[in-house]
Amino acid sequence: MSRNSDGYKKTTRIVHGAARTGRWDYSHHVVPPLTASATFRLESVKRGARGFTEFGSFSGADSAEPVYIYDRLDEPTRGLLESQLASMEGADFALAFASGMAAVSAAMGSLLESGDEVIAHTLLYGCTHSLLTNWYPKLGIKVRRADFTDPAAVAKLVGPRTRALYFESPVNPTLELVDLRSISEIARKASAGRRRKVYTIIDNTFATPFCQRPIEFGIDMVVHALTKNIGGFGTDVGGAVCGPKELFPAVMGYRKDFGGVLSPKAAWSILVYGVPTIPLRVKRQQYTALQVARFLSQHPLVAETRYPGLESFKQRDLALRQMRDFDGGFAPGNMIYFRLDEKKASGVEFVDHVAKNAYCVTLAVSLGHTKTLIEMPSAMTHSAYAGEGPMREHGGIRLSIGLESPVDIIKDLERSLAAVAGRRRRA
Numbered sequence: 041m042s043r044n045s046d047g048y049k050k051t052t053r054i055v056h057g058a059a060r061t062g063r064w065d066y067s068h069h070v071v072p073p074l075t076a077s078a079t080f081r082l083e084s085v086k087r088g089a090r091g092f093t094e095f096g097s098f099s100g101a102d103s104a105e106p107v108y109i110y111d112r113l114d115e116p117t118r119g120l121l122e123s124q125l126a127s128m129e130g131a132d133f134a135l136a137f138a139s140g141m142a143a144v145s146a147a148m149g150s151l152l153e154s155g156d157e158v159i160a161h162t163l164l165y166g167c168t169h170s171l172l173t174n175w176y177p178k179l180g181i182k183v184r185r186a187d188f189t190d191p192a193a194v195a196k197l198v199g200p201r202t203r204a205l206y207f208e209s210p211v212n213p214t215l216e217l218v219d220l221r222s223i224s225e226i227a228r229k230a231s232a233g234r235r236r237k238v239y240t241i242i243d244n245t246f247a248t249p250f251c252q253r254p255i256e257f258g259i260d261m262v263v264h265a266l267t268k269n270i271g272g273f274g275t276d277v278g279g280a281v282c283g284p285k286e287l288f289p290a291v292m293g294y295r296k297d298f299g300g301v302l303s304p305k306a307a308w309s310i311l312v313y314g315v316p317t318i319p320l321r322v323k324r325q326q327y328t329a330l331q332v333a334r335f336l337s338q339h340p341l342v343a344e345t346r347y348p349g350l351e352s353f354k355q356r357d358l359a360l361r362q363m364r365d366f367d368g369g370f371a372p373g374n375m376i377y378f379r380l381d382e383k384k385a386s387g388v389e390f391v392d393h394v395a396k397n398a399y400c401v402t403l404a405v406s407l408g409h410t411k412t413l414i415e416m417p418s419a420m421t422h423s424a425y426a427g428e429g430p431m432r433e434h435g436g437i438r439l440s441i442g443l444e445s446p447v448d449i450i451k452d453l454e455r456s457l458a459a460v461a462g463r464r465r466r467a
């Protein structure tokens with residue numbers, strides 16, 4: 041039986057969460073064992089048949105004892121992680137996938153049929169953009185793009201075939217925010233009287249559920265790359281889809297048949313190390329990010345600095361409204377986006393200098409790590425845009441703040457800025 045967590049704070053519940061549950065029989069372990077059983081003993085044909093009959097129907101409660109059949113269908117360690125993720129997001133269910141992209145494609149793929157339309161924000165993580173431009177049209181799914189920072193522009197595009205509204209907030213990499221309440225209202229109104237509802241899907245990877253819980257604002261489905269700040273240590277790739285129980289059979293069925301399931305070994309690391317430490321890590325990263333963002337915003341070589349925690353952030357009011365941690369504190373996250381004044385210094389030269397000389401800032405893609413990571417999205421994570429559309433104007437630099445001292449991160453950035461400024465003066 042799971043102990044009663046009523047009245048306990050989320051920060052406490054993610055430490056103890058589902059460590060004891062009727063979903064498995066190792067309830068005396070303080071740390072859940074790392075399971076590694078591809079298949080499960082069924083005892084009788086009757087039990088096997090029950091497992092297959094019940095599979096895919098939503099049971100919800102942790103106390104329900106599932107019939108485990110086969111890892112790709114359902115599995116106890118991953119199940120514990122899923123129960124924690126659902127609780128963090130305030131969702132009926134969470135299902136874990138082999139990567140963030142497996143989760144993104146399952147969230148949309150479980151809803152969309154040939155002939156349907158999805159409306160997506162103009163700027164998305166590069167591989168999501170590639171999924172929508174290179175693959176969905178081949179499947180007869182029409183993809184329309186709108187600026188989701190302008191809800192009226194989204195509302196205008198919604199038509200009888202629209203099935204999903206898809207976006208990120210904060211947007212990767214430029215950190216614009218989308219008004220969650222307004223987008224959920226558009227879908228709610230559009231769904232009235234329809235047989236097939238219009239669903240809203242957000243990729244909440246940049247924020248993590250610690251900083252933002254979109255379901256509280258009426259969003260239907262939340263997608264995560266667990267690879268990032270939920271996993272938190274950069275050791276495992278994974279993804280998750282969280283949503284309402286009416287969508288559980290479709291997402292579970294999609295995962296079973298397309299097969300992109302998270303391995304229990306990866307689930308165990310994310311469950312044991314990643315999830316309980318999210319508040320600690322993100323609070324520290326936010327403390328540092330604000331100092332780094334202030335440093336950058338005052339530097340003469342930097343043309344623009346975006347960080348939702350900066351007083352000068354364009355959508356400051358929206359950030360204050362929807363980016364809130366478990367205890368209600370402002371939670372602007374750990375991501376910074378900035379651009380150099382190219383008349384004074386080259387962004388590419390700066391990042392190259394960091395790559396070769398910095399001690400604690402590493403040139404690498406990914407984000408939400410213990411280590412501070414820097415990258416140039418137009419050339420790397422967002423190269424699928426080929427410098428077109430929303431990436432046309434952005435020679436920007438993305439920083440994912442880690443757990444180092446802010447003083448040292450600033451020291452590394454300052455040295456490389458000084459070095460490239462010198463080059464431009466000498467040229």
Ligand SMILES: Cc1ncc(COP(=O)(O)O)c(C=O)c1O
Pocket residue numbers: 139140141142144165208212243245246264265266267277278279406407421
């Ligand atoms: C916002 C966002 N969503 C999804 C993904 C995909 O995650 P994964 O690399 O685990 O497939 C990424 C990867 O960088 C991302 O930044």
